[in-house]
Amino acid sequence: xxxxxxxxxxxxxxxxxxxxxxxxxxxxxxxxxxxxxxxxxxxxxxxxxxxxxxxxxxxxxxxxxxxxxxxxxxxxxxxxxxxxxxxxxxxxxxxxxxxxxxxxxxxxxxxxxxxxxxxxxxxxxxxxxxxxxxxxxxxxxxxxxxxxxxxxxxxxxxxxxxxxxxxxxxxxxxxxxxxxxxxxxxxxxxxxxxxxxxxxxxxxxxxxxxxxxxxxxxxxxxxxxxxxxxxxxxxxxxxxxxxxxxxxxxxxxxxxxxxxxxxxxxxxxxxxxxxxxxxxxxxxxxxxxxxxxxxxxxxxxxxxxxxxxxxxxxxxxxxxxxxxxxxxxxxxxxxxxxxxxxxxxxxxxxxxxxxxxxxxxxxxxxxxxxxxxxxxxxxxxxxxxxxxxxxxxxxxxxxxxxxxxxxxxxxxxxxxxxxxxxxxxxxxxxxxxxxxxxxxxxxxxxxxxxxxxxxxxxxxxxxxxxxxxxxxxxxxxxxxxxxxxxxxxxxxxxxxxxxxxxxxxxxxxxxxxxxxxxxxxxxxxxxxxxxxxxxxxxxxxxxxxxxxxxxxxxxxxxxxxxxxxxxxxxxxxxxxxxxxxxxxxxxxxxxxxxxxxxxxxxxxxxxxxxxxxxxxxxxxxxxxxxxxxxxxxxxxxxxxxxxxxxxxxxxxxxxxxxxxxxxxxxxxxxxxxxxxxxxxxxxxxxxxxxxxxxxxxxxxxxxxxxxxxxxxxxxxxxxxxxxxxxxxxxxxxxxxxxxxxxxxxxxxxxxxxxxxxxxxxxxxxxxxxxxxxxxxxxxxxxxxxxxxxxxxxxxxxxxxxxxxxxxxxxxxxxxxxxxxxxxxxxxxxxxxxxxxxxxxxxxxxxxxxxxxxxxxxxxxxxxxxxxxxxxxxxxxxxxxxxxxxxxxxxxxxxxxxxxxxxxxxxxx
RNA sequence: GGGCGCGUAGCUCAGUGGUAGAGCACUGUGUUCACACCGCAGGGGUCGCAGGUUCAAUCCCUGCCGCGCCCACCA
Numbered sequence: 002x003x004x005x006x007x008x009x010x011x012x013x014x015x016x017x018x019x020x021x022x023x024x025x026x027x028x029x030x031x032x033x034x035x036x037x038x039x040x041x042x043x044x045x046x047x048x049x050x051x052x053x054x055x056x057x058x059x060x061x062x063x064x065x066x067x068x069x070x071x072x073x074x075x076x077x078x079x080x081x082x083x084x085x086x087x088x089x090x091x092x093x094x095x096x097x098x099x100x101x102x103x104x105x106x107x108x109x110x111x112x113x114x115x116x117x118x119x120x121x122x123x124x125x126x127x128x129x130x131x132x133x134x135x136x137x138x139x140x141x142x143x144x145x146x147x148x149x150x151x152x153x154x155x156x157x158x159x160x161x162x163x164x165x166x167x168x169x170x171x172x173x174x175x176x177x178x179x180x181x182x183x184x185x186x187x188x189x190x191x192x193x194x195x196x197x198x199x200x201x202x203x204x205x206x207x208x209x210x211x212x213x214x215x216x217x218x219x220x221x222x223x224x225x226x227x228x229x230x231x232x233x234x235x236x237x238x239x240x241x242x243x244x245x246x247x248x249x250x251x252x253x254x255x256x257x258x259x260x261x262x263x264x265x266x267x268x269x270x271x272x273x274x275x276x277x278x279x280x281x282x283x284x285x286x287x288x289x290x291x292x293x294x295x296x297x298x299x300x301x302x303x304x305x306x307x308x309x310x311x312x313x314x315x316x317x318x319x320x321x322x323x324x325x326x327x328x329x330x331x332x333x334x335x336x337x338x339x340x341x342x343x344x345x346x347x348x349x350x351x352x353x354x355x356x357x358x359x360x361x362x363x364x365x366x367x368x369x370x371x372x373x374x375x376x377x378x379x380x381x382x383x384x385x386x387x388x389x390x391x392x393x394x395x396x397x398x399x400x401x402x403x404x405x406x407x408x409x410x411x412x413x414x415x416x417x418x419x420x421x422x423x424x425x426x427x428x429x430x431x432x433x434x435x436x437x438x439x440x441x442x443x444x445x446x447x448x449x450x451x452x453x454x455x456x457x458x459x460x461x462x463x464x465x466x467x468x469x470x471x472x473x474x475x476x477x478x479x480x481x482x483x484x485x486x487x488x489x490x491x492x493x494x495x496x497x498x499x500x501x502x503x504x505x506x507x508x509x510x511x512x513x514x515x516x517x518x519x520x521x522x523x524x525x526x527x528x529x530x531x532x533x534x535x536x537x538x539x540x541x542x543x544x545x546x547x548x549x550x551x552x553x554x555x556x557x558x559x560x561x562x563x564x565x566x567x568x569x570x571x572x573x574x575x576x577x578x579x580x581x582x583x584x585x586x587x588x589x590x591x592x593x594x595x596x597x598x599x600x601x602x603x604x605x606x607x608x609x610x611x612x613x614x615x616x617x618x619x620x621x622x623x624x625x626x627x628x629x630x631x632x633x634x635x636x637x638x639x640x641x642x643x644x645x646x647x648x649x650x651x652x653x654x655x656x657x658x659x660x661x662x663x664x665x666x667x668x669x670x671x672x673x674x675x676x677x678x679x680x681x682x683x684x685x686x687x688x689x690x691x692x693x694x695x696x697x698x699x700x701x702x703x704x705x706x707x708x709x710x711x712x713x714x715x716x717x718x719x720x721x722x723x724x725x726x727x728x729x730x731x732x733x734x735x736x737x738x739x740x741x742x743x744x745x746x747x748x749x750x751x752x753x754x755x756x757x758x759x760x761x762x763x764x765x766x767x768x769x770x771x772x773x774x775x776x777x778x779x780x781x782x783x784x785x786x787x788x789x790x791x792x793x794x795x796x797x798x799x800x801x802x803x804x805x806x807x808x809x810x811x812x813x814x815x816x817x818x819x820x821x822x823x824x825x826x827x828x829x830x831x832x833x834x835x836x837x838x839x840x841x842x843x844x845x846x847x848x849x850x851x852x853x854x855x856x857x858x859x860x861x862x863x864x865x866x867x868x869x870x871x872x873x874x875x876x877x878x879x880x881x882x883x884x885x886x887x888x889x890x891x892x893x894x895x896x897x898x899x900x901x902x903x904x905x906x907x908x909x
Numbered sequence: 910g911g912g913c914g915c916g917u918a919g920c921u922c923a924g925u926g927g928u929a930g931a932g933c934a935c936u937g938u939g940u941u942c943a944c945a946c947c948g949c950a951g952g953g954g955u956c957g958c959a960g961g962u963u964c965a966a967u968c969c970c971u972g973c974c975g976c977g978c979c980c981a982c983c984a
Contacts, residue, residue, distance in 0.1 A: 192981090217984065262984085274984095281983095349981095401911085401913095497979095569921095584947095588944035594943090642931070654948085747939060747949085791941090862928055
């Protein structure tokens, strides 16, 4: 055992221990007979790098995983990465662009080959970074959403959904991203408020009898208008219903129809209908009997103007980008005199969350999942409590979304992803099958088949993660033992994207919920509360924090700040503070080492007879109990604060101080045991420094990572011992405060006079005797009292007893002499007054102020309690124990006040 | 428009129907053989505002003010 330096080097410890844990398979020790415990990581994008949100997410998961492992469970933390369709395709395309190569020029085969190559070279960054954080995942079985096994699960899920009639192909409007040229789901669209305009147009009636006004934020779509709608109850337009309009520019004849969608209160009450380019209008068109295939389309995949089916769009507009087209159309309307007026207006505009371009409602054939049907059991699972959501308040959001869920568009016009297992015949028939042979069998011999070129939404596959990683659809394996997972941890920002879809898919595919508990944490924000973003430049790099303070400090910070239902505002000062905590622990261990305190032999606390030892054993057990409760409730902040307070404020500040200079065999055993319990309980939060100290402090059967979590109630402790130490702590604190306030020089040593009377005079014969049990208590505590209160002798007035606290010797003192003692700072604890005889040394004015202040506080409290007790309704109606407590408190405060008054009187 | 959350010490946040807590920051101080990334002591809050329920409200209820987020087809 080498001597520990004053501070330690986190980087060296972290690298060394992580390599050893992983190398020795300690993240997944073989425990076939233990209770299984399972969590799956939200698979980070393979393109990703660790950001602070990951750091929080992973820290919380690692805390639970390490805790479960210490509890002896067969803890499995499934890890892997997500192929992240669009994101990855983007990265590789960008790389290709540097070589002046386009995706199209490579072709699909070669392109996807390049993506795999990229993944092999660069895809490991995020997983290396997870290791730096200390994540104890099962790396030996790392998965990828596009590995063979997982891909089989994806195909299987698709086919099964199709067989169940829960997945279908449909032609309707989708959210089209013209930048990526793919459909995206509702969730991938974010609505932004942008400054736009509201154009009022006068559409002429075909019979020349006038016009009807409509207003639009998208005038260019009038090229594909197919009707004007008015509300059936709108009397203003009844006479026009059924008449034709001759559209400006195209000259198309369109009818005036009635539809509830038209709101008489808005604008003119008449609205233009463009079924091929607006979600509302699509529905209006459907109700008017227009089939999707007959709806006019005026845009191509790049959102450029194309000729409509009726050939009426002027050639001058063909090929224009949608925004250029808008200008051109407006100019022409203005020239024709059909533009009535233009208003400025804030418009809710849909943007692609990845591309950042305006999303276009576009008519295409896509695959849809019948989310509404899947949502039923998923709602029920939460409502019935089969899945517990923490914090519970999120259930409302969950229900609200689930109950209004729309069909989920799962096909994407990309190359990187799970290719959809559907084959088309030339006649338009579609065959969904597990492979081409099966599809061919369905289609019949000789039918030429072409596979659907599209791939699946990345979230379709990640929804299968909790069971697809465990071997599903194969039976057996890890599945029965580790599914459902115990808990899932994710940020609330992916509640709909991922969590809800896992629940739906899990229930549909396995008949069981994917996890028993869903824990949702908040976002990590900067110190001012702003959302972190690359563009704002306020991101905090977790790896930089690890470099500066160590992974332990960062982890502890995130855990301590993780209170349920709240975002985290990360302040680097906090990380620094917890780095200091790690150093504190390190130095406590140095002290231990220097005093021959080493590792303990087991979970059972050593037998303790000394009061200080008994006290710390009881405190330790209480701490274990609090930790167990906090972790069971997923109260990460509470757990972190509990062990922090215990280690620093109890163990270091008091226990180690109390045992200094009196480290005997029993104390060595107890101190070693307590320190070990601290290391174990702290290990999930600060795995590295605790593991290092565990190794340095003793010869161990096992590294800390696979040690045993403490038992809360290992040994019954005599409560009297705790009472002694708690009393001592109060006395020492009061003595220190008194000394400081009256400016006693820090180095000065005093005597401690003990006085059992409230009366001002304390000369010989005037005071009652000091209770024997107090004398005995002081004798028991004499050494720590001597050391911490800086008193050498206890003088029991009127008892003829003085005790030398160093030796415990009773000095023979004549009764008469005792009344002549000088005055000094006075301390009142319960029914006892203590005096530090320092007359002449102290600042009498300051002492008077101090006592007066204490008296005022005690009197105020006494009077408040007296008032309460004087209230008849309180005595009658309050809980009896509340009344009793008020009485006891009142009496204690009254006694204290009385003694403080006497103390003041003694000062003269 | 609907929903959720927040408003407690200078800052970041816990918390409880019955005398307000932590960390950081701040002030003073350094006797002590682990630690100045430390010790000891201290100052600092009408718990957003207004009503209500209650013997008692920072905590429960209602309203209001302020802040944040999510969802939603006013063309």
